[in-house]
Amino acid sequence: MLSTKSKWLRLGMVMMILAVTISLALLLNTRKALAAAPHNVGLVCTTDASSNPTFTLETQTGYITLSDMNTMFMWGYSMSGGEFQYPGPVLCVNQGQIVTIVLHNNLPEDSSIMFPGQENVLADGSPAQPQFNGTTLTSLTNVAAANGGSITYRFTADHPGTFIYESGTDTRRQVGMGLFGVLIVRPSMGSGYVYNRADSQFTKNEEFLAILSEIDPYMHNAAEAGQPFDMNTYHPRYWLLNGRGFPDTIADNFASWLPSQPYGALALIQPYDASVHPFPALEHFVNVGTEDYPFHPHGQNGLVVGRDGHPMEGSAGQDLSMEKFAINIGPGQTWDVLFKWYDAEGYTANPSNFPVTIPDIANQTMGMFYSGSPFLGQKGALLPGQSTLNQCGEYYIISHNHALFQLDAWGQTMSGPITYLRIDPPGGCP
Secondary structure, eight states: OOOHHHHHHHHHHHHHHHHHHHHHHHHHHHHHHHHOSSOOOSOOOBOOOSSSOEEEEEEEEEEEEOTTSOEEEEEEEEETTSOOOSSOOEEEEETTOEEEEEEEOOSSSOBOOBOTTOOSOEETTEEOOOEEETTEEEESSOOBOTTTOEEEEEEEOOSOEEEEEEOOSSHHHHHHHTOEEEEEEEOTTOTTBSSSSGGGBOOTTOEEEEEEEEEOHHHHHHHHTTOOOOGGGOOOOEEEETTBOTTGGGSOTTOTTOTTOOOOOOEEEOOOBTTTBOSOEEEEEEEOSSSOEEEEETTOOEEEEEETTEESBOTTOOBOOEEESSEEEOTTOEEEEEEOOOOTTOTTSOGGGOSSOOOOGGGOOOOTTOOSSSSTTOOOOOOTTOOOOOSSSOEEEEEEESOGGGSEETTEESOSSEEEEEEOOTTOOO
16 A cells, blocks of 8 residues: 555655656647748738638538647538538638629528628518517527528628628627638729728738637537536637647648638748838637637837728728737727838847847757857757747737637646748748
8 A cells, every 4th residue: 555655755756747747748839830931930821812702601510629639529610512621611702793603501500691781681582680489589690500501692892801600690609619700801902002092012921820719528518418508607718819729720721630720820031121120910810719818929019000990090091000019809809900020239230230239048948949159041950959930030029819728628737729920031041
């Protein structure tokens, strides 16, 4: 029979082994996340080249992988004939186009799509409207019947911006199960602008997306088993960014080991330069959860140029954009934010001209992303046995949700809505 001391020693050893195992798994996933080349990062648009685009979506069930190595049963919108994905496709259209979206419903209950911010939406040719059973509201919009029903929605995308599309039926539960996506309407000034304002221009290949969502595993387990769930007991245990938890958030789009979670969240830019790189980057922030998400991109103060599909301007068109240290996104909100990184302190300068004495290597603490040199685009010596994920002397600045309890995967900390801003040297990595 083990003594109490022996039991505690054995428990301590087990906990140590578990901690090391988790740490190694995170490190291996991080290495895998950065291994793919060339990088496939940034916004992924689903488009239709016709003058009035049509998208055919279907509700599907499937599974996603979470940071603690659990899998979770989900619902989602997918392109017709395509594989299940979470979140739904990012639909990109142009201002003034007549947009048609056909929904095929494969779920065992009625479902729908509503389009907050879009006006005069038609459902099967008639104005979309709430549905009632007697005096009981059953859906905020017209539905596709369970087990194979279909419905066609149509509207004119008459103003630019970032919008959510989501289920209008049993919304809190169905949206929580995964029935949501993002609609981006490009302005008539062109796809390099956020709104019809000259000061909303951005670098086209530096456009990013941050969708914040959450999961209560007990609700998902009940749906998988076909059992009811009491929404009064709803309590998220996972928080996600673009449908992934860290470190998978920094993996490329369409990472092979995340077949149902196509969208990464790493932002990759080059330094702002008025002559050769004159426009900022753009990030669309979207909250489909039930709580405020104060997202904090460290060192990346953003200029908020639009919210909920409306530019930040006065009645006479005056500029009302504002710089934010944290992007405080409320439930159901979208924020359009311009940002840039520029070398304010000479970190791309010749090291011999740098005014600060760099500590000796023995007095440095190095992280896994450090190149061995503090200068952008350069690599240097590392401590013996030190490895790095740095490729060409690029910088990494963390970005994460600032409600720190949400950086979690059912008890596994330092997960959830965390990603990085990666700054490559001018011209990119060789």
